[in-house]
Amino acid sequence: MNSIVTALPGKIASVFTRLDSPYLNGGQQLAVKYFSVATVLFFAQLLFGLLAAIQFVAPGFLFGWLDFSVNRMVHINAMVVWLLYGFIGSVYWFLEEESGTEIAGLKLGNIAFYVLTGAVTIVVLVYLLIQTGPGKDSTIWFINEGREYIEAPRWADFGIVAVMLVFFYNVAGTFMKGRWSGISGVLTLDLIALAGLYCAGMFYLTNITADQFWWWWVIHLWVEATWEVLVGCIMAWSLMHLIGARRKIVQTWLYIEVALMFGSGILGLGHHYFWIGTPDYWFSIGGFFSALEPIPLVAMVVHSVYDAGVHQFKSRNHPALAWIIAHTFGNFLGAGVWGFMHTLPQINLYTHGTQWSASHGHLAFFGAYATINIAFFYMAVQKWRGNVWMGGELPGNGWKWKWAMALLNIGVLGMTVALLIAGYEQSFIERAVEGSTWSGYFSAQNHPWFQQAMHWRLLFGLITIAGLVLLIWDLMTIGKGETRPALQLSEA
Ligand code: HEM
Numbered sequence: 001m002n003s004i005v006t007a008l009p010g011k012i013a014s015v016f017t018r019l020d021s022p023y024l025n026g027g028q029q030l031a032v033k034y035f036s037v038a039t040v041l042f043f044a045q046l047l048f049g050l051l052a053a054i055q056f057v058a059p060g061f062l063f064g065w066l067d068f069s070v071n072r073m074v075h076i077n078a079m080v081v082w083l084l085y086g087f088i089g090s091v092y093w094f095l096e097e098e099s100g101t102e103i104a105g106l107k108l109g110n111i112a113f114y115v116l117t118g119a120v121t122i123v124v125l126v127y128l129l130i131q132t133g134p135g136k137d138s139t140i141w142f143i144n145e146g147r148e149y150i151e152a153p154r155w156a157d158f159g160i161v162a163v164m165l166v167f168f169y170n171v172a173g174t175f176m177k178g179r180w181s182g183i184s185g186v187l188t189l190d191l192i193a194l195a196g197l198y199c200a201g202m203f204y205l206t207n208i209t210a211d212q213f214w215w216w217w218v219i220h221l222w223v224e225a226t227w228e229v230l231v232g233c234i235m236a237w238s239l240m241h242l243i244g245a246r247r248k249i250v251q252t253w254l255y256i257e258v259a260l261m262f263g264s265g266i267l268g269l270g271h272h273y274f275w276i277g278t279p280d281y282w283f284s285i286g287g288f289f290s291a292l293e294p295i296p297l298v299a300m301v302v303h304s305v306y307d308a309g310v311h312q313f314k315s316r317n318h319p320a321l322a323w324i325i326a327h328t329f330g331n332f333l334g335a336g337v338w339g340f341m342h343t344l345p346q347i348n349l350y351t352h353g354t355q356w357s358a359s360h361g362h363l364a365f366f367g368a369y370a371t372i373n374i375a376f377f378y379m380a381v382q383k384w385r386g387n388v389w390m391g392g393e394l395p396g397n398g399w400k401w402k403w404a405m406a407l408l409n410i411g412v413l414g415m416t417v418a419l420l421i422a423g424y425e426q427s428f429i430e431r432a433v434e435g436s437t438w439s440g441y442f443s444a445q446n447h448p449w450f451q452q453a454m455h456w457r458l459l460f461g462l463i464t465i466a467g468l469v470l471l472i473w474d475l476m477t478i479g480k481g482e483t484r485p486a487l488q489l490s491e492a
């Protein structure tokens, strides 16, 4: 027994060190570990999403074993965690090149990776095997905190904060040791805000309005402020790397986008305060500022497409550039357009908490955040293989990456439209016609438009996961046996 306990960590570490590649620097080796776990969690996310979607059309499915509430929770928490893994990996990926020096505490960074991955594994096992507990403090500490999207029990919260501190130390410490840039300055300040806001979801208040008030500081201020700024930094760096965009240009865009994002996103928080018992002035503040939120997202589309156009879409890595462009459009459509549709209180009165929100949630998280992480997976695999060619004229005309991209995007768009139809029907029947009554709720749930939409969502969900399987296959094979070196870019 003892020998198993002492040998196990070494065994686990050896699984990950097998991912090392002589072509990568220290930060990039660590990034590849993060990306690998992210991909596994992405797959788990979709698997549990599918189980939940099946339960919408066949409610008895797995009942008593793996209830809808558990599947839904694993689905959305796996999403948050894999996206964070992807972000941390992306920053570690460019940290050494951007700072011009080695990472300040690479060993510590590696330890933090294993600690975090161990904690995530335990949390998921508890979700699946124990599932629920009594309404006591012990449940909050050891099973589930009960806050949608950030359900990790409190012991894990402290672990997450500790790991984030190590990450922050590495980012700030490395730039301090090497050189600063516009991108790294914005990134470092943003990480302080990102980690700080997580603490707003860690304390427990018995007043549900007060509790939700703070919970939104994590949920909204992450996705509509700090995560947006983070992807702004990541995109700026990748445009320089992929198409040779000029630093001066990408940084100017970055400053404008960040100013607009914080200008609208922070007070835009008010669009979650309409109906939870907060004062009435949030109607005007939330309505006004959140309606401005699409503006920086338009700027990001213009920025990426314009830059790529100037360079005639010549890139070192076609799949990565395609996913970066998918990111800017997905961000604009999912967050900007789909968010704008229901952000005015006059409309949100009818749409609040319907499948309309789920429609927006899917397109926004996928469009804004899954896409840019996938772009980084492609950049990573290119260098991992020895900085090989990944432009046009790939074997088989690059059918795998193109089909993976098509299936994933068609799948998510299809689910989005199905959910939008269901949400429209709910707003109309349950809210407008039946005045939000109990019987109105059931009329809406039993309406054919709702029922059919749930079937369509399942079908498009299957298409999405097929796309992911193909994507993983492509990531494991692309560039294998390639002898041509990557395209050399001259700074235009
Ligand atoms: C990438 C950025 C964004 C992501 C990932 C995102 C994601 C989400 C998600 C998952 C929800 C559901 C939350 C819940 O469980 O209650 C939500 C709600 C909402 N989002 Fe976004 N969102 C983003 C940006 C935006 C923007 C820019 C706007 C406005 C222009 C917006 C407007 C709203 C509104 C009004 C709600 C509340 C829906 C309701 O009342 O049920 N979102 N968002």
Ligand code: HEM
Pocket (backbone or CB within 6 Å): 046, 047, 049, 050, 051, 052, 053, 056, 072, 075, 076, 079, 357, 358, 359, 361, 362, 365, 366, 370, 412, 457, 458, 460, 461, 462, 464, 465
């Ligand atoms: C195989 C594909 C997928 C299926 C079948 C699926 C299914 C589901 C289901 C059944 C729910 C619960 C909805 C409810 O409570 O009414 C859900 C929620 C959610 N899913 Fe997915 N999903 C899939 C892919 C994705 C992807 C790719 C993302 C984003 C990257 C995502 C993000 C979310 C979010 C943010 C929520 C919470 C929405 C809200 O509370 O408004 N899902 N999903």
Ligand SMILES: [Fe+2]
Pocket (backbone or CB within 6 Å): 220, 224, 268, 269, 271, 272
């Ligand atoms: Fe929001």
